[in-house]
Amino acid sequence: MKITITGTGYVGLVTGVCLSDVGHQITCYDIDQEKIDLLNSGQSPIYEPGLDELIQKNIQKGRLQFTSNVKEAYSGADCIFIAVGTPPNEDGSANLTYIENAAIEIAEHMTKDCIVVTKSTVPVGTNEHIGMIIQERLPVNLKVRIVSNPEFLREGSAIHDTFHGDRIVIGSDNQEAGKRIEEIYSPFKLPVVHTDLRSAEMIKYASNSFLALKISFINEIANLCEKVGGNIEQVARGVGLDKRIGNKFLQAGIGFGGSCFPKDINALNHLANEYDYDFKILKSVIDVNRLQKERLFHKAKEIFESLAGRKITILGLTFKPNTDDIRDAASLKLIQDLLLEDAVITVYDPVGMSKVEKLFGDKIQYAASAEDALAGSEAAFILTEWGEIKTLSLETFKSYMEKPILFDGRNCFTLEDAEKHGIHYYSIGRKPIV
Ligand SMILES: NC(=O)c1ccc[n+]([C@@H]2O[C@H](COP(=O)([O-])OP(=O)(O)OC[C@H]3O[C@@H](n4cnc5c(N)ncnc54)[C@H](O)[C@@H]3O)[C@@H](O)[C@H]2O)c1
Incomplete structure (x- = not known):
């Protein structure tokens, strides 16, 4: 055959x-x-x-x-x-x-x-x-x-x-x-x-939309935890142990990206519109994710009076670890937002650099290692939880950065660790360490 x-x-x-x-x-x-x-x-x-x-x-x-x-x-x-x-x-x-x-x-x-x-x-x-x-x-x-x-x-x-x-x-x-x-x-x-043919097509969209919904749901709970008190890591564990819910796709973070979820939920929403169906939950998932991707940027803007001229590091560019895919990655939006503020950006990713370089050229700087990217920086964002990024010691941030202010979009470190190292640490769904 x-x-x-x-x-x-x-x-x-x-x-x-x-x-x-x-x-x-x-x-x-x-x-x-x-x-x-x-x-x-x-x-x-x-x-x-x-x-x-x-x-x-x-x-x-x-x-x-x-x-x-x-x-x-x-x-x-x-x-x-x-x-x-x-x-x-x-x-x-x-x-x-x-x-x-x-x-x-x-x-x-x-x-x-x-x-x-x-x-x-x-x-x-x-x-x-x-x-x-x-x-x-x-x-x-x-x-x-x-x-x-x-x-x-x-x-x-x-x-x-x-x-x-x-x-x-x-x-x-x-x-x-x-x-x-x-x-x-x-x-x-x-x-x-x-x-049948149509059901198979729908299974794919329904599966991706449901997973995206789960992520947006836990991100909303995380955002509320930041306001009312509570730690999203503990909340997600407590929720996820319920077998009816399960613990997958309950990691709060900077929002989902990639070549599938964003495009597939938009395509399903478009299909629903074509058939005159108002898919309310799906529209919310799209909105929540858009806002989530901007969350740490807005936090940084609140903290620094102006980002102009500030040296900012981004660690992790791909939409998730173990791929070189940057389609709809959170990094692309953050780089655009920071460029509009005239920040001086240095990025590092174990495999995603060349694709980002094709998009942004000499508008940003590309470092050979996480340490090089952090050197002299006033704020760092973690956007992809690559093994080599999440296992960096917080001491590294402290010793390389001019001011150790860390915006962690993937909750890579514990609050205790951040406190111990005297880092200013903003993560998702947990109290800030300042
Ligand atoms: N990437 C994922 O994780 C993933 C997972 C599940 C489903 N999908 C779906 O699978 C499809 C493919 O996704 P992908 O990420 O592999 O895409 P991709 O962009 O990585 O690859 C598509 C390939 O098709 C080639 N191509 C385009 N037109 C062609 C033609 N007429 N003849 C031969 N080759 C042609 C392109 O050159 C390219 O190499 C999409 O519909 C995507 O939504 C992707």
């Missing part, structure tokens, strides 16, 4: 590599020649722990190949997984251009009956639309079946999640096609949920 994966980004590449690792013959196709060249040399174009090793292993075993040649990608394919981006449009809706282009190319180049599987996150109804795009262009002797197979992996633990995910959702209006996709995944031995 020839399986092609369209798009070698975070989802497509990890899916292709993991499917090849369990023995499938996989061709990964991307229109980005640079990515394909890198992959053919055995290197991953994205930072994802363990991925380089798996790529090299499966290339060597002859089960994994990469191409930017559309004919080679689709000719003879029995099954094509689409994993191209669905970024947000200005109005919050999902931009379907990439997936529509992929569908057109598939129709033009497939040479036998084929199952087309959508892994990209797409609004309800898109799979039917994709099916029509392909069907309209197909020669009469060829048949296409459409399956929706939304992806739930998390960047930073994407390989583990693919092998050990909670479930595989397979949505199809054709039972046989759904069964074939289940067989492809059978080596993973994961629970499978079969649904």
Whole structure:
């Protein structure tokens, strides 16, 4: 069975590599020649722990190949997984251009009956639309079946999640096609949920929206703790031990970012509007998160009369640890806000620097280490809880900074530790140490 994966980004590449690792013959196709060249040399174009090793292993075993040649990608394919981006449009809706282009190319180049599987996150109804795009262009002797197979992996633990995910959702209006996709995944031995096309699409949006809601909820409780007294870490522990609630996604912080949550909840809200449904909770989640991302910036503005000319350090740029992804990261908003105040910004991140440099160029400074970034600084923000950042000693902040004022968006340190080291410490949902 020839399986092609369209798009070698975070989802497509990890899916292709993991499917090849369990023995499938996989061709990964991307229109980005640079990515394909890198992959053919055995290197991953994205930072994802363990991925380089798996790529090299499966290339060597002859089960994994990469191409930017559309004919080679689709000719003879029995099954094509689409994993191209669905970024947000200005109005919050999902931009379907990439997936529509992929569908057109598939129709033009497939040479036998084929199952087309959508892994990209797409609004309800898109799979039917994709099916029509392909069907309209197909020669009469060829048949296409459409399956929706939304992806739930998390960047930073994407390989583990693919092998050990909670479930595989397979949505199809054709039972046989759904069964074939289940067989492809059978080596993973994961629970499978079969649904119709539209329900599968909705499961993805509902899951991400619910997780985003949980984060915004605990952030609101944290903000209230700051006003009424109480420590969000203790509150979250007490709440999370209730098995009906669970302790995941109850870490208060600077708000969620990344390539999925913000765009997916906006796309779901847009879809609701299109169908004349006022999705009140979702609108609140969006609002709460927007305000949460600005919270520490406003705190800093309150404390310093003016930020102009002040040397400010930002530690952690990626939207979460163990990824190089900076899409919608809290750091981007903070950098923009601080630049508007004419602050002098130095940043450090273990892997996210080059992507941020592409956006901000010489408007900010880039340090080679956390210590270098802190040297002579008047205030530091922690935005990503990378291991090497959260294990820094508070003594380091004290000895390198001109004034040890720390705004911790990830609650990396205990209040006792901050007190002991004489640091001015502002975190989320806990009393300030001043
Ligand atoms: N990143 C995640 O953690 C994650 C998790 C679950 C679901 N998703 C969803 O999966 C989809 C892909 O996300 P991603 O983060 O992997 O995107 P990405 O931007 O990292 O990768 C998309 C890739 O598709 C390629 N591409 C675009 N058009 C193409 C075409 N016509 N033919 C071949 N390749 C093409 C691009 O060059 C790029 O390499 C999105 O819909 C996203 O919402 C992402």
